[in-house]
Every structure is written in C-alpha cells, then in structure tokens.
Amino acid sequence: MESTANETRDDPGQQLLSIGEMARASGLTVSALRFYDGAGILLPVQVDPGSGYRWYGSDQRTEARLLARLRRVGMPLADLRLILAGWAGQDTALVGKLLDAHLLRLQDGLDDARRELSTVRDLLALREHQMPETADTAPVRLTLEAEALAAALDTVRFAVSTDPELPMLGGVCFDVDPEDRTLRLVATDRYRLALSQLPLDARSAPVARQVLVPAALVDAVRALLGSGGEAVLTLDLDRISLEAGGSQAGGSVLEHDFPDYRRLVRLAPGRRVPVDVPALRAALSTAEVHGSRRDQDGGDFDIAVLGVSPDGALTVVSREDRPADHFAVNREFLLDALAVTARDQLVLELGGPVAPLAIRLPDAEDGREDGRSLSLLMPVRLDDE
Structure with missing residues (x-):
C-alpha cells in the first residue's frame, strides 16, 4: 500500500x-x-x-x-x-x-417476512374478536358529580386525534378501574396525551370496563353537564349513556382498542418545576419562534424553547441564550395544555430533552401519587441539534 x-x-x-x-x-x-x-x-x-x-x-x-x-x-x-x-x-x-x-436471498427473506407478518395479523384479528373469559358483560353504572365529570372531559378533550388514518385515537378512552375505584379519561393524538381521573364514591359498584367514546358523543355528553348536580354514566360493551339535569345522551362506542396508556404515562422521575401559568402564557405569546415545523399530519406549527434559570424558575428562552438542559415543544400544544386546567399554578416535570414533558397539578391539589390530571407533550428536536 x-x-x-x-x-x-x-x-x-x-x-x-x-x-x-x-x-x-x-x-x-x-x-x-x-x-x-x-x-x-x-x-x-x-x-x-x-x-x-x-x-x-x-x-x-x-x-x-x-x-x-x-x-x-x-x-x-x-x-x-x-x-x-x-x-x-x-x-x-x-x-x-x-x-x-x-x-434470491432478498426474495426468500421477503417471503419469510410476509409469512411472519401474516401470522401476526391473524393473531391480532383473533385477539380483537376474543372476549376475555373474566369480562363482565353487564352494564357498568357510575354516579358522579356532574361538575367533576365536566372538568375531567375538558381536561382531555383537546388531545383527541383528528387523523382519519388513526381511528383508534379518534375519541376519549373511558377506563373503569375497580381496584382503586377510579374512572380514568384518556386521549392522545401521538404528539400529546391527556389523562384525568375521577374517584368513585360508595354508590358506584364498578367492574373493569374500557370503552372508546367518539369525539362527537363526548361533546354531546359534555353539553348535558352544565347544570351541576349528579350525573349517572352507564358504560355498556358497545354504547354509553349519560343522564344529567333531566336529560339524556347516548350512542355507540368505537370498535377499536385504545393504546395501553399506562405504558405511556409510566415516566422516570424528572425535575419538578413550579409554573406561574399566566406569566408563562404571556411569555409564550410574545417569545421568539424557533422556526416552524411540519408534522406528520401535514400541519405547520411554531416551536417554543423552555429552560430553567439558575434560581429554578421556568423561562422561555431564545435560540442564542438557550441553556444546555433546554427542551423544545409545539407552542400551540403547550398553550392548550395550560388552558384546560384552569389553574394559575401548575408543575412541569422535566425528564430530559427527548423525554415527554409532563404537566401536573401541584401536590396539594393532586391528592395522589400518579396524579388526577396529567398532560404529556412530546419534545421537538431543533434543526441545529
């Protein structure tokens, strides 16, 4: 050589x-x-x-x-x-x-891949049509405070997907957990996830039940909850109904399985930063936009970059002054998540630049370790990173 x-x-x-x-x-x-x-x-x-x-x-x-x-x-x-x-x-x-x-090797490999994927699809179809042996088919009736159910729906409704290619995300998941006597409401559009939890009182005798309620029916149910008082929510295997204020709304649920949201919200502990919501909203409305990005659904969005100051305060930073531990998010999505809680004080939990940003209620209002209300935002990677 x-x-x-x-x-x-x-x-x-x-x-x-x-x-x-x-x-x-x-x-x-x-x-x-x-x-x-x-x-x-x-x-x-x-x-x-x-x-x-x-x-x-x-x-x-x-x-x-x-x-x-x-x-x-x-x-x-x-x-x-x-x-x-x-x-x-x-x-x-x-x-x-x-x-x-x-x-020839590539053709053989493609044939093998087709056979394996066909088997996986067959197993998936079998799972979709197979009722668990322990499932209780009787309707589940829950008595709830109308105001609390309305607030819970408002907390998650903004995160419902509008992508017609992903019908399993086109509604709110109603999940009854009989072990801790909780009704969980969950929605996600891949880029964000919102979860709200309602404790069930002694009048409800819940069994495990999970249904996916289409967005239009969620809105119809929410419209009945403005007068306060009590609401009776009935979850059947293929439909739901709500009675509140002398009126009733109901309809069929979606025939899709919602993703396992418990895996999505199982986050490693991160740095918890208190947030003054009005101040953060004002800063976001006037802050420098770090370029626009087109998401997978074809929409454009503005990017906001956040950082933590030496004294532990959350700040909106510029591209030139961003600290090493900054993180970037869809600005509109963050504003939506801040608006639905109707709180002036929240907690942001930061797990790192590539980990989801968690928005929680303060501990004093939360009342339980996993949080009655939670929003997750997926981070955005800046072009120069």
Whole structure:
C-alpha cells in the first residue's frame, strides 16, 4: 500500500480527493468510507502519516458509487470484496452470480417476512374478536358529580386525534378501574396525551370496563353537564349513556382498542418545576419562534424553547441564550395544555430533552401519587441539534 500511495502522490496526472469529497461524489458517508477502509474493501491511495487523513484517487469514484449501491441493498461484506475484485478484473460472470445469489436471498427473506407478518395479523384479528373469559358483560353504572365529570372531559378533550388514518385515537378512552375505584379519561393524538381521573364514591359498584367514546358523543355528553348536580354514566360493551339535569345522551362506542396508556404515562422521575401559568402564557405569546415545523399530519406549527434559570424558575428562552438542559415543544400544544386546567399554578416535570414533558397539578391539589390530571407533550428536536 505504501508503494501505491507514493506512486500516486508522485503521479502529476492523478487527482486526489479528500474523504469528504469522496463521500459527496459516491453517496457513501464519511464513516462508511472509514469502515470500508478498515475492512480492506476500499482503501485510500494515500494516508497522511501525521493526521491519518485519507485521500482517494479520482478513478476510485466508480468503485465507491458501486459500493454505495450494493450497501443500500444489504450486500454481505464477504461478497462486497469479491464483487469489487471481479469488477476490477472485468469478471462479469462472477459478479453476475453474486448479484443473482443476493437477489434470491432478498426474495426468500421477503417471503419469510410476509409469512411472519401474516401470522401476526391473524393473531391480532383473533385477539380483537376474543372476549376475555373474566369480562363482565353487564352494564357498568357510575354516579358522579356532574361538575367533576365536566372538568375531567375538558381536561382531555383537546388531545383527541383528528387523523382519519388513526381511528383508534379518534375519541376519549373511558377506563373503569375497580381496584382503586377510579374512572380514568384518556386521549392522545401521538404528539400529546391527556389523562384525568375521577374517584368513585360508595354508590358506584364498578367492574373493569374500557370503552372508546367518539369525539362527537363526548361533546354531546359534555353539553348535558352544565347544570351541576349528579350525573349517572352507564358504560355498556358497545354504547354509553349519560343522564344529567333531566336529560339524556347516548350512542355507540368505537370498535377499536385504545393504546395501553399506562405504558405511556409510566415516566422516570424528572425535575419538578413550579409554573406561574399566566406569566408563562404571556411569555409564550410574545417569545421568539424557533422556526416552524411540519408534522406528520401535514400541519405547520411554531416551536417554543423552555429552560430553567439558575434560581429554578421556568423561562422561555431564545435560540442564542438557550441553556444546555433546554427542551423544545409545539407552542400551540403547550398553550392548550395550560388552558384546560384552569389553574394559575401548575408543575412541569422535566425528564430530559427527548423525554415527554409532563404537566401536573401541584401536590396539594393532586391528592395522589400518579396524579388526577396529567398532560404529556412530546419534545421537538431543533434543526441545529
């Protein structure tokens, strides 16, 4: 290799390319070029003895581009060596046989993947139509304070998805937990999640029941709760109904399984920061926007960046002044989450720049460890990070 490098360096007609130039010319990354050098597949013609910097000959671009194509289709490392050797020696028969063998492997792998995924779909269909042996099919009747149920619905309604491709997120999950005598209301649109919990009094005899109530029916139920007093909520297997203030609303539930929200809200403990909600809302309304981003649903949103000051206060920061432990969020989503609680004091729990941001009630109002009210916002990664 040393003699080749020297000859190349002394050859005035040979143009040398830096590793970055070769990466741009071939479609391989710099790290991939280093890997293939170490594997003895594509060697640079010259390596600086002091810095270790690699230089490639301009005539190696063809081999590098070929290598990039083979890399994209997952060609095994051992075959790469043979193909490049055959390419250099114009051994078309060898190269053709290796390409055919790899194509056959890919076809076999695709057939295996189809069979496995088909089996998983069959198991999923069986699970969807299989009623648990312990399920109680009798209607579940709950007596609740109308005002408390209205507040709980307001706390989660904003997080319902409107994506028609995800019908399992197009409503509010009503989940009765008989062990701790709690009704949980949950909604999520992937980017945020809202949970509210209502304790059940002695008049209710709950059994486990979980139904997904479409957004339109949630709104109809909420409209009956403005007069206060008591409300009787009945959860059947395929429908719900509510009686309140002498009126009744009801309808069919969605025939979809809601995601396991308990896994989503099971967060590692983070730093808890008290928040003055009016001050934070005012700061968000006038703060610098850190660019706009298009989400997976095709909508544009503004990014706000938050940080914690040395004295422990939550602040809205600029791009230039953001601290190391900053985190970025969808500004509109954060404002929505702050508005629905109707509280002037909240607690933000920060688990890190890539962990969900949790918005909770203060401990004095919360009353239980896992929180009666909780909103989660997924963080946004800034373009320069």
